[in-house]
Amino acid sequence: MRTTQQMSITLPNEMADAVKAKVRKGEYASESEVIRDGLRALMARDRAVESWLHQQVGPAHDALRADPSRAVTADQVRARLAAERAKAG
Structure with missing residues (x-):
């Protein structure tokens, strides 16, 4: 039984270029690997x-x-955050 499924997807040019660049740089062996890693x-x-x-x-909601x-x-x-910022800086 096959554990994979072939799909056709459409990506914006910027994303498609990023996927191709990952493969071109040798970070991944295929475009599918890039997409699988992103989905993981x-x-x-x-x-x-x-x-x-x-x-x-x-639990915080229930306690409240x-x-x-x-x-x-x-x-x-806001006052608590301002005090923390003043302590840190």
Whole structure:
């Protein structure tokens, strides 16, 4: 059974040139390898975002709903960031 599928794709000229340049420079053996590597990176990023949402954002949201007094205003966030910048610089 075949584990690959041939496709025809259309890319903007700038992206197509970038793919061809990767092959020309010897970074990849074929244009397909460039696209596969890019898709693997995209899938890894998607998994990382999903993990972050489930492990950090969801629990933080639930904690805030359970105790709204934990919330901070935009002005408080700005003041905290300004203080951090002042400490660093």
